[in-house]
Amino acid sequence: MRPPTIRDVAERAGVSKSLVSLVLRGSDQVRPEKRQAVLAAVEELGYRPNAAARSLSERRTRTVGVLLNDMRNPWFVELLDGLGSRLHDSGLHMLLADGRLNRRLGEDLTHTFTELRVDGLIAVGTLPPSPALRTAAGQIPTVVAGAREPVLPRMDIVAGDDEHGARLATEHLIGLGHQRVAHIAGQGVVGELRRRGFEAVMREHGLADTAIVEQGDLTEEGGYRAMVRLLGAAGRPTAVFAFNDIAGVGALSAAEELGLQVPRDLSLVGYDNTYLSRLRHLWLTTVDNASHDVGRRAAQCLLDRITAPDRPSETVLVTPALKARGTTAPPVTSGRRP
Amino acid sequence: MRPPTIRDVAERAGVSKSLVSLVLRGSDQVRPEKRQAVLAAVEELGYRPNAAARSLSERRTRTVGVLLNDMRNPWFVELLDGLGSRLHDSGLHMLLADGRLNRRLGEDLTHTFTELRVDGLIAVGTLPPSPALRTAAGQIPTVVAGAREPVLPRMDIVAGDDEHGARLATEHLIGLGHQRVAHIAGQGVVGELRRRGFEAVMREHGLADTAIVEQGDLTEEGGYRAMVRLLGAAGRPTAVFAFNDIAGVGALSAAEELGLQVPRDLSLVGYDNTYLSRLRHLWLTTVDNASHDVGRRAAQCLLDRITAPDRPSETVLVTPALKARGTTAPPVTSGRRP
DNA sequence: CTCACCTTATGGAACGGTCCACACCATGAG
DNA sequence: CTCATGGTGTGGACCGTTCCATAAGGTGAG
Structure with a gap:
């Protein structure tokens, strides 16, 4: 029992696979009744497009890889939130990977991401220096978020000031x-x-x-x-x-x-x-x-770089704000100061 | 400048693309000098296989999707560690996705994962009930790790006791x-x-x-x-x-x-x-x-279910241990007890 | 009536791999 | 000398999409 393909849908709806493709990608060059027939067939068969086939053909994955240094330190959660929401608006998915976890296993995540042919790369936080990242950044649009290094050509930096x-x-x-x-x-x-x-x-x-x-x-x-x-x-x-x-x-x-x-x-x-x-x-x-903001802007930056890979590098600094809570107070005035 | 394909490598090494494929997948039916030639060409061109093409052809992705409920509560980090290491041993990658993040965006991660045709699914922690998960679990080998629900047919549970x-x-x-x-x-x-x-x-x-x-x-x-x-x-x-x-x-x-x-x-x-x-x-x-252990066993369980999708559901309980630290002590014996 | 044109639908060639069936070439046995 | 054998290497079909070139059919102008 293999999952249904676009051909199964086409056969069921009594049309060609090309028409199914048109309908699924929202073309307006399709007669309404045919569109209905296709959508009904999709529904009945529980059809889901095959992402691998799609990206092979489209030559892009609509996916960006996110390199994380260490999930144990939770400062990046907000950043990811901002990142994800902006990317989602542009129809891109986010693939998370914890570098520390995998580095221990001797695997280089940038390899995985390049094999996946992600459309972009986000390095979150300061990562240990890696020649592989350097290479990857040369081929894939890359943005550093929440850190200031490494500085490489064709690579942007978005961080708090x-x-x-x-x-x-x-x-x-x-x-x-x-x-x-x-x-x-x-x-x-x-x-x-x-x-x-x-x-x-x-x-x-x-x-x-x-x-x-x-x-x-x-x-x-x-x-x-x-x-x-x-x-x-x-x-x-x-x-x-x-x-x-x-x-x-x-x-x-x-x-x-x-x-x-x-x-x-x-x-x-x-x-x-x-x-x-x-x-x-x-x-x-x-x-x-302002991690949420850093995340959003990093996403924007990546989108810009994807459309124009060769534009000059950019550094965006987001202004932070003090959050006064319970661990600060005026000093007790002691007489023993010099 | 498109990334080199297996054909580019073949041409450079003076062999057929089939031979390149054989070398890359570690066949021993290849003469050493040809193998060297291919590997050299790979190196020179910086060839990386295209995961989409590979999985389209192999009809599997060597990837499992991990559904996370909320990254803000860090209890699962150890679990992921165990999970990742066991999966890695079997040549599988892990795709992380935070459900809370995406649910807020109205996106259902199980959809993404089914479109990606992941080989398996791990639900980490208690997730909000979702009919989509139910459907996905019917088609993709699925294991719940670190939670006890939902209980569905063809789905295993690995958790602490x-x-x-x-x-x-x-x-x-x-x-x-x-x-x-x-x-x-x-x-x-x-x-x-x-x-x-x-x-x-x-x-x-x-x-x-x-x-x-x-x-x-x-x-x-x-x-x-x-x-x-x-x-x-x-x-x-x-x-x-x-x-x-x-x-x-x-x-x-x-x-x-x-x-x-x-x-x-x-x-x-x-x-x-x-x-x-x-x-x-x-x-x-x-x-x-014993989250690390739960993670490892969940991975093992998933691997087993991938090889035998129809075996009966299993529930694995891992024995926890007390960790005595500084917040417990004998009660002060006060005289005012009844 | 003919022809250009527009709308709608279709076949087939990519995309980049895997893998099967088969071809080629020595080698040694009969 | 012929023929099975086995180690190596190759062409081509296939995986499930997208998208281009083109066909079919209707419409209105000349």
Whole structure:
């Protein structure tokens, strides 16, 4: 029992397969009664077009591949939402693949996607450098969403304005009255940008001397350890701006384990506005990087590049916004400051 | 500039397209020097087989579709990991799709998957009832993973043993000395099973009278509200077993807002062992439902059903394990018990 | 009446693979 | 010398669509 084909439908409706094809693709060159007959036959047989045959013939798949780095860190969910809705409007499907999952298996997802002949590629977040992605991007329209690297010709970048976001977070803390502010830094270009935003604002407020940067990473553990180091050193900060929410949560744990009350004794800001930060038990002040918007614009960008593959590369930055929640407050005025 | 086809490779290597096909599919009926010539041509041209053409001809896609309900609740990540690794061993790819995302767009993913002619379907977690899934399951080998419904002919179920897991959680609490134990219940068959496990153990320990069940849902908000109700009523429990980690985190917030210290004044157990529960700031005692194993077995089950579509339905239950962390402790012995 | 033309329908050639049936060429047995 | 044998290689049908070139039939103008 093989699934019915367009020929089965044609036979049942008493027309040629070409006419069935016309009807299914919405041509207006068909007499209404024939159209009805075809649609009825489709219904009766439960016909579904074969995507492989269609894309073989049309020489496109109406599908874009989405490369994800790690599903465990949920910051990208909103982004995917925006991405999907815009793509859907243009009749494109989204194929998700978690790179970490497959890389462990020694499989390169870009290979899979090129074999599938996806019409486009979206790299979500910073991916480990891969020559295969480079090659793929040379052949398939590609957009990086929510990250700033790699920068390659014929490839666009859509991301939140990390430097601006970091500035917002830092200004928020300074605005509350904090002077000794620390930053738990992340890696890569994004880490660099957020650090730069932090340092710039501190400098502008004449606080360059009391600005502390502690290297962390993108994990809870990294945030925890960085916070332990920060609080163990002399001149401990009264406020900390963490690279992202996960690191922020780690930092939160460290602070509380060392007997500090947040936000009374220490203010803390994260980044990404993940649902983690929205949990009322954490209620983390954070920076919303407008991921939904980033996703939508990345989709738009990809659509544009699909229609004009050779146009110059573009970098779109979306403006983030501060999301003040429960982990930031003015510092307690202690007399022991120098 | 179209991507090279098997004919281009053949021409370059000076052989027929059939021979190229043989080489690429690893036949041993080919003379080594010809094989080398073909492989060299493949390399030089950067040839990648066209998946659409291949699956059209082979009449299978080597791809299974994975239906996900909601990426925001991360319990399934481990499951996907197990699923992916087992499928990969059999040369199958995984196509992920978030149902919630697409349902909002009025698109039915099962349609997409049937058009793609995926070789199999995995429904992860409890999905909203859909006649389309029913139809799809009738035509495509389908396995439900990490849920207990829907039950349809020619469809297998692989899940954690929820009743047993609930028993573990409840016994853990009773073993610590708790007598007034409450359960924040979930919905659906899984919710039912966990509640049943809870009630059975309470009964077995002669605690049926002090067993409280409060209806929640699968969200943080639901857990929060259920906990508020529990703590507001008379005979407040000293321990609570929540349907899942997310609800547990909500419950945790409620308890702390009402001035209770966890675990001193109240013990709390979640379910799923998500990374949420592993955050040191929450450090939630929970039940590990061996998702990785569930994933692997679901994959195995699907492979079996693909080879024998008509064999009787099977239900595989994987044994969960308690993960004791920081939110459970013996109750403080207060004199005011009746 | 003839012819151009428009609308509607059709056959058949792609699309890029797989795989079957068959051809070719040594080789060695009868 | 002939003929089965077996290892290698090839042509071509087929998978299920799309779409182009063209046919059939009706209509109105000249």
